Amino acid sequence: MTTIVKVLDNFTAVDINGNDITAQIPIHARRRANENGVALRMLTTKTGRTQWRDADMSEFDELRTHAVPTDKVDNVKTEMQDDIINFLKTCDVLRPIHLIMDNLKWRYLMRSVLRGKNIMMTGPSGCGKTLAAQSVAQVLDGRQFFYFNLGATQDPRSTLIGNTHYSKDRGTFVAEALFVKAIRTANAIILIDELTRGHADAWNILMTVLDENQRYLRIDEMPDTPTIKVAKGVTFIATANIGSEYTATRVLDRAILDRFASIVEMEPLNLTDEIELLKMTYPTVDINALSAIAGIACHTRDQMKSEDPKVTTSISSRITVEMAGLLNDGFNLAEAAEACIYPFFSSAGGNDSERTYMKQLVQKFFVDTTLQSSTPWEAVITDGVAS
16 A cells, blocks of 8 residues: 655654654655655665655545545644653553652653654663563553563574574475564564673664664565564664673664664662662561661662772662562571672772672671661761771
């Protein structure tokens, strides 16, 4: 079926059914059509690329007459637009209680998914990036959710396109990857986890998939190299760890970064929110113990922001929750620290090592393994580490 659109004075493009498809058409094409008073017709080239050619406005008017009333085309702010606005006003109450996240960032994330935007979520390890993406999918439970971890991918082509096989009956054929099914699924939410750990080949494959003006995947392994178009409403959410401490990551190419219209920065939790998270997760564990765990973690995060940090990494919320779980199962703080904290800090340097520093920090909060605080935990957090 031929796609033909009209461009309004504000360069918004609508099809014959009154749907706003502005995001699919380059601005230069919309500006040209508006200035020349013509419609635009979509054409697909032999290479799978989309082009927008000038068309007579009478063609659009004729098709529109048989499709919907004229006033629907002229009124871009449809009932769907009103529904989105009303939904975003109240979506804060839909955020899962265990996801501690700024209300503005949650609304922005929800809006980007509803609008089919590509979303990049950045932040340190264990700060809730993946959880936030999964929470959106749970709230919008009518939309299918697909998860792909590029950090665990050794062969990008087999993960994103498929594998070539041979059988006597079929000869050589390509078994399509789950990713191909995902992009064919209308309104799907596709999580691309650990994007910065992905191979450069994976980024190259994703270039056309993520480009809002192309949105296709070409399967070169198949006869005639078919082009798979990304279905309507598909949203891609990528997570990335950015920082010098993540030595296995790659610096994101600017071209791939530009494919993400929405960037959501996830920050580590502050002390109050960290304690609240641990209380919600393990309500029966002693509050002083949970507060101490949160205080130790927040101290390392503050150190990472200082000009002369004493440590080279921080304790994430993922680690604090694990420590609280050990306390819930009968371990004491010394044992939890030995299992969950010290392995992340080097012992090189003896008394001047990061591990020694962390042991002093833990001792500042607790005098022994009975979970009895030597001083009020609030004072310990602000007092620093004994030299």
